[in-house]
Amino acid sequence: MFYRTDVMEELGLEVPQTWQELIEEMPTIQGNNLSVGIPTAAGSSATATASTSIMSNVPDLSMYFSLLYQYGGDMYNEAGTKTRVDDEAGIRAFDDYVRYFNDYGIPTIYDFVSRFRSGEMPIGIAAYSTYNTLQVSAPEIRGLWDFTLIPGTEYTNEDGTTYIDRSDFITGSATMMISTDNQTLKDNSWEFMKWWAEPDTQVQFGREIEALLGASARYATANRDAFSNLSWSSDDIEVLNAQWDETKGIREVPGGYYTGRHISNAIRKVLNDKDDSRETIIDYSIKIDEEITKKRKEFGLPVYEGE
Amino acid sequence: MKEFFDKYVILRKHNAKVAWKKAKKAKMCYAFLAPYAILFTMFYVFPVVASIYFSFTYYNILESPRFLGLNNYISLILEDDIFLMAIKNTLMIAIITGPLGYIMSFLFAWLINELPRWVRSVAVIIFYAPSIAGNCYVIFSVFFRGDAYGYVNAFLMNIGIIDTPILWFINPTYMLPICMVVILWMSLGTGFLSFVAGLQGIDKSQFEAGYMDGIKNRWQELWFITLPNMKPMLMFGAVMSITTAFGVCDVTMALCGYPSTDYAARTIVTHLFDYGFTRFEMGYACAIATILFLMMILTNKAVQYLLRRVGT
Known part of the structure; x- marks a missing residue:
């Protein structure tokens, strides 16, 4: 989450720690004709896509996934045979997510970096690679902004203490190695993979690329040992590591390409037609399940047969 | 009926022979035609034919295609x-x-x-x-x-x-x-x-x-x-x-x-x-x-x- 320290100070707002606090601050923010930016399924606001095509239509579901995990839900059941977005936590996450747009009137399409820069959007949730963009493209607000952990959901433990679940999500892409008879080829590529993922290699790569291209190319390595050795400031590293500890991975399942597609269809349907959110997500989860079952049958895997 | 059929086959054979002889005579023309004909077959005719063949199979690139008959078309339309x-x-x-x-x-x-x-x-x-x-x-x-x-x-x-x-x-x-x-x-x-x-x-x-x-x-x-x-x-x-x-x-x-x-x-x-x-x-x-x-x-x-x- 990125926030403008100057604007927050002027409005007399604290940095929100939970979604509830964010919602409570919203009247003050919106009353001053400003807004809050949360990742929207109507179009991407992330820098990665923004750099290639500003008007990207690729849905950004990250906020919905974060809510899903914070409410204790999951994308798929244990065996990966069925989606779980239609159970209680999933529906609640979906309902709360669309409410930000339909009830609180948060912009559905926006360019985060420009609005953050103009101060129009003093709080925004965006990928941490936005940091690079802001560092380089917005010199006039240098020092007037900061980033912190994404807001969480507050839970009360049995002993009465409260804690905040700030789960975020991560997806990865995988490389498949097709087995060949050529053993040396296989060994070599495995060696290369190991070498590339090593902290030393990653640190060296990260430093060299930053030396060549400047701060805009600050490298976001996935290797945690290497990460703390890159030129991020120690405060930033602390924040990022804390968020990192809370990230949960979304699994890839056969037919998984259908899940994101239909979740974004469901969200857009509620945004466009103001349909009932519970009905909509349940309808679409049936379609997701159908595709998963179809793909599992194709690969000869066991399919879902009721609880 | 059979007689008619035999006659037809003989006629076809004769026609094919004539065509072959003509082609032999016009070797040069075919040689000039060859570069384009080969490229056309390779990049237009072959892909089209291959695609029609694959449309009758289950094919996922990694495994060899498995013949399905008209199943793809049936599920596509119905x-x-x-x-x-x-x-x-x-x-x-x-x-x-x-x-x-x-x-x-x-x-x-x-x-x-x-x-x-x-x-x-x-x-x-x-x-x-x-x-x-x-x-x-x-x-x-x-x-x-x-x-x-x-x-x-x-x-x-x-x-x-x-x-x-x-x-x-x-x-x-x-x-x-x-x-x-x-x-x-x-x-x-x-x-x-x-x-x-x-x-x-x-x-x-x-x-x-x-x-x-x-x-x-x-x-x-x-x-x-x-x-x-x-x-x-x-x-x-x-x-x-x-x-x-x-x-x-x-x-x-x-x-x-x-x-x-x-x-x-x-x-x-x-x-x-x-x-x-x-x-x-x-x-x-x-x-x-x-x-x-x-x-x-x-x-x-x-x-x-x-x-x-x-x-x-």
């Missing part, structure tokens, strides 16, 4: 609702933008032909620019941006027609009409250019002869002299507009996203893309391609038949 939607969208785009774009580009070419030379050059550039500039249709995503800062939204909000920005490319209601406008704008170019060239190439003396023979007005001139003279260009323009109309995919993909909301802007080619490159069901994707191929051939035949009647 089970796949999204495919039917894709056909509906493609036909709507083809029927609206194809003929309309064709007629419009002809009319513009005809009108512009009357203008002085330098105006004509400028007009040709204006009409042809969208086609040569490639991806310039992306500019429409700025106009129709779902943001309050999108030009169309900002304009409509300023004059007070709407109070919240409309998500033009996210809302299924608006997607297809906007795409059609964009496609129409894009498709004017190629046909237009060939029509201008065709109009330039008509012999002036034919018009004079026509006036002598009793042509009374511009419409008669158009129908009896101009159009028959332009048949090749008309043919080219028609084939181009049909192929582009059926092959629409990059415009909808770039503007409405891939996949578009609720598949509202899905065309046959996007459907093919989905099965071929997202799900890797190549057999199924080939079946889609084969159906598209057949549709294109049939419409081309129909258009050829219509054009043959021009000027009669």
Whole structure:
């Protein structure tokens, strides 16, 4: 989450720690004709896509996934045979997510970096690679902004203490190695993979690329040992590591390409037609399940047969 | 019956022998033909045949294809609702933008032909620019941006027609009409250019002869002299507009996203893309391609038949 320290100070707002606090601050923010930016399924606001095509239509579901995990839900059941977005936590996450747009009137399409820069959007949730963009493209607000952990959901433990679940999500892409008879080829590529993922290699790569291209190319390595050795400031590293500890991975399942597609269809349907959110997500989860079952049958895997 | 059949076989054999002898005699001609014939077979005929073959199989690139018979076609036509939607969208785009774009580009070419030379050059550039500039249709995503800062939204909000920005490319209601406008704008170019060239190439003396023979007005001139003279260009323009109309995919993909909301802007080619490159069901994707191929051939035949009647 990125926030403008100057604007927050002027409005007399604290940095929100939970979604509830964010919602409570919203009247003050919106009353001053400003807004809050949360990742929207109507179009991407992330820098990665923004750099290639500003008007990207690729849905950004990250906020919905974060809510899903914070409410204790999951994308798929244990065996990966069925989606779980239609159970209680999933529906609640979906309902709360669309409410930000339909009830609180948060912009559905926006360019985060420009609005953050103009101060129009003093709080925004965006990928941490936005940091690079802001560092380089917005010199006039240098020092007037900061980033912190994404807001969480507050839970009360049995002993009465409260804690905040700030789960975020991560997806990865995988490389498949097709087995060949050529053993040396296989060994070599495995060696290369190991070498590339090593902290030393990653640190060296990260430093060299930053030396060549400047701060805009600050490298976001996935290797945690290497990460703390890159030129991020120690405060930033602390924040990022804390968020990192809370990230949960979304699994890839056969037919998984259908899940994101239909979740974004469901969200857009509620945004466009103001349909009932519970009905909509349940309808679409049936379609997701159908595709998963179809793909599992194709690969000869066991399919879902009721609880 | 058998006698007749034997006779037929003998006749065929004889014909084949004659053809072979002729071919041997004309070796040189075939040698000259060879480079093009080989390339054409390799890059056009072979892929088409292979794709038709794969359409009868289950094929996922990694494993060798497994023969399924007509199953792909059966599930494509009877089970796949999204495919039917894709056909509906493609036909709507083809029927609206194809003929309309064709007629419009002809009319513009005809009108512009009357203008002085330098105006004509400028007009040709204006009409042809969208086609040569490639991806310039992306500019429409700025106009129709779902943001309050999108030009169309900002304009409509300023004059007070709407109070919240409309998500033009996210809302299924608006997607297809906007795409059609964009496609129409894009498709004017190629046909237009060939029509201008065709109009330039008509012999002036034919018009004079026509006036002598009793042509009374511009419409008669158009129908009896101009159009028959332009048949090749008309043919080219028609084939181009049909192929582009059926092959629409990059415009909808770039503007409405891939996949578009609720598949509202899905065309046959996007459907093919989905099965071929997202799900890797190549057999199924080939079946889609084969159906598209057949549709294109049939419409081309129909258009050829219509054009043959021009000027009669």
